[in-house]
Amino acid sequence: MKWKSYPEYRKSNIELFDDVPHHWETRRLKNITVAKITDGPHATPEFLSEGVPFLSVDSIQNGELVFEKCRFVSENDHMQYKRKTFPTHGDILMGKAASTGKIARVKVNFEFSIWSPLALIKIDPKKADSHFIEFVLKSTQIQTQIEVRCNVNTQKNIAMDDIPLLIFETPPLDEQRAIAAFLDRETERIDALIAKKERQIELLQEKRAALISHTVTKGLNTNARMKDSGIEWLGKIPEGWQVRALKYVFKNLDHRRIPLSGEERSYMVKMYPYYGASGIIDYVDSFIFDEPLLLVAEDGANLLSRSTPLAFIANGKYWVNNHAHILKPINGNLQFWEGVLQTFDYTPLITGAAQPKLTADNLANIALPCPPPAKQDMIAAFLDQETSQIDLLIVKIEGSINKLCEYRVTLISAAVTGKIDVRKEVA
Numbered sequence: 488m489k490w491k492s493y494p495e496y497r498k499s500n501i502e503l504f505d506d507v508p509h510h511w512e513t514r515r516l517k518n519i520t521v522a523k524i525t526d527g528p529h530a531t532p533e534f535l536s537e538g539v540p541f542l543s544v545d546s547i548q549n550g551e552l553v554f555e556k557c558r559f560v561s562e563n564d565h566m567q568y569k570r571k572t573f574p575t576h577g578d579i580l581m582g583k584a585a586s587t588g589k590i591a592r593v594k595v596n597f598e599f600s601i602w603s604p605l606a607l608i609k610i611d612p613k614k615a616d617s618h619f620i621e622f623v624l625k626s627t628q629i630q631t632q633i634e635v636r637c638n639v640n641t642q643k644n645i646a647m648d649d650i651p652l653l654i655f656e657t658p659p660l661d662e663q664r665a666i667a668a669f670l671d672r673e674t675e676r677i678d679a680l681i682a683k684k685e686r687q688i689e690l691l692q693e694k695r696a697a698l699i700s701h702t703v704t705k706g707l708n709t710n711a712r713m714k715d716s717g718i719e720w721l722g723k724i725p726e727g728w729q730v731r732a733l734k735y736v737f738k739n740l741d742h743r744r745i746p747l748s749g750e751e752r753s754y755m756v757k758m759y760p761y762y763g764a765s766g767i768i769d770y771v772d773s774f775i776f777d778e779p780l781l782l783v784a785e786d787g788a789n790l791l792s793r794s795t796p797l798a799f800i801a802n803g804k805y806w807v808n809n810h811a812h813i814l815k816p817i818n819g820n821l822q823f824w825e826g827v828l829q830t831f832d833y834t835p836l837i838t839g840a841a842q843p844k845l846t847a848d849n850l851a852n853i854a855l856p857c858p859p860p861a862k863q864d865m866i867a868a869f870l871d872q873e874t875s876q877i878d879l880l881i882v883k884i885e886g887s888i889n890k891l892c893e894y895r896v897t898l899i900s901a902a903v904t905g906k907i908d909v910r911k912e913v914a
Contacts, residue, residue, distance in 0.1 A: 490907035499656055503628040507656045508905040517651030519620070521611035524650050525572045526583060527601035532560045532568075539565035540599035544582040547589040547605075550625060552580065560600060568600040572607045577617045579608040581624065584644040588633040592621040606650055619663035619903070622670050623655050626900040655903075662910060666902050669909040677895045684888050688881055695877045700830040702866055703823060704856050718854045720832060728858045733814075734851035736824070740813040741847055743775055747808065760803075764810040765795045774804035779821055782811040783828060783850060790833060790843040798828035812850055819860055822867035827855055 496506040500513050516524070532541065538559035546553050560568075574580065574593050582589035584604040601607060610617040623629055636649040657663060705713075706725045713723040716730050724730070752761065757770035764784040784790055784797045787810065800821060807813055816824055836849040858866070901907045 490901070490909060490912070493905055493908045496905075501628075501654055501656065503631055504656055504904055508658065508908075511656040511658050511905055514615075514655065514657050515651065516608070516620075516653045516655075519611055519615040519657075520609055520651070522609045524606055524608050524647065526606045526647060527572050527603045528568050529603040532564045535559045535561060538562065540597075541565075541602065542580075542599060542605065543602040544584065544586045544589055544604040547580065547582060547586070547591045550589075550591055552591045552593065552595070554595075554599075565598065565600045569598070572601055574599060574601060574607055575609075577610070577612075579610065579617060579621055579624065581606045581608060581650065583647065583650065585642050587637050587643055587645050588630050590621060590624045592617060606647065608650075614660075615657060616660060616663040616667055618667035618671075619657075622667060622899050623657075623903045624653070625896075626655075626903050627896060628900060628904060629653055629655060656905065658905070665910050669912050670899055670902055673898060674895055677891055677898075681888055681891050684884050684891075688884050691877050691881050691884075695874055696829075698873060698877075699826045699870060702870055703826040703830055706858060706862065707865060707869055716854075716856065721854065721856055724856050725858065727862070728856055730854050731857050732851065733853045733855055735817075736819065736855055736857065737781070737814040737816055739847060739851065740776075740780065740815055741809075744807050744809045744811075744813060745775060746810075747771060747806070760801070760805040762801055762805060762807045762811055765789050766799060768808075771806050773806065775806050776801065776813075777804045778815075781814040781816070781821060781825055781828065782807065783814060784845065785810050785812050785847075786839075786842055786844040788843060790837050790845055796829050797833065798825055798831075800825050812845070812847060819857075820863035820867045822871065823858075823863040824855075826867075826870055 493508040495509040497509045499505060499507045527543075534541070536559065538561050540554050541558040541560040542552065542554070543558070546557055576593055576596050578593045580591050580593065580601065582604060583606045586604075608620075610620050632653050633645055636652075637643050637645045658666070704721055704724065705711075706728070708725070711725040711727075714726050716722060716724045716728075718730055721730065747761065752769050752771055755770075755772040758772050759770060759774040760767045761769040761771045762782055764787045779800055779802050782799055782801050789795055790797065801807070814824075831853060833845055836853070837843045837845055838849075902909055
């Protein structure tokens, strides 16, 4: 690394820290807080469509508090909860259940409440800088301590009594602030690079989806004579193509689905894929199907968000639960039909407010473009070649993002454990 070391080191009393700068001090979290570390209420309040924000561990995303799509509680409930835990600007929140070890510093000035999976850490500004401690708690060394102290019952969690015992090395206050400022600057640069690469992936995914959509509805011949399909979402299609309802193109095999509970699956040897609405969700010790089939999501929020494909091919031996429709083509190319059903906008067909659902009847009546089988094969081969190139680019960019994320973690750990001296870097 290009950063210099400190001039003098000593052996740390903490196993994970190795050597640390000579003037740094060993401290436990409990010795630098201004109040007892507490968690949010364990009761389940009445959630409202608006009111006071009420955050749980899922509101910590990428090391930051996210209020978008959060829960809300009444002002009365908030006033009751804040007697125990009242987060204010500069405080640190830590995931103590489910997603243990997730860390975020409060950067807002408005009031909100937290739920029991979050612990509230109030740093004494006379003893430590909360910004620096935020980076300390995100470091590999402290995350390892958290992991070691966790226990697993129904879900992984760390006991409230164990959080104050987290131990680390700290420099004087002015040096803490300098390290925090340095890490702010450097992590912002890294995050900006990651954001650019994530945008590249988004654009490639959009290009991929547009390519599939155009090809499965318009074909490969740009000079082909077109005709009106009579279907709004299809528009014009090549003259040699037909339009048919899905129920005349596929056999529905939903009657063969068998759901298995999480408890049932927990006792099984993990051998065969267990499919749900969004793909493989587990592995089980037996299978129902042993042929390539097309699965389409039946329910779940993904029907609207489309964060993962709604139609996908299952191959080999596998099991399917009751959250995915199972379609077997009567004839034609399975890859072509996958492209068509990935392209279709299911939104007008979805029922249910609390739990979005695509019924078998609504799925059966979707109008599909039907080119001759030979054309389907040509389209499928073309898309396989073109999308493979796009997918390869996406994989390369994802690898670059992973390296940047690893570097980010390494840099934070190096700075907060004194492996590098960044005091002059800030100046």
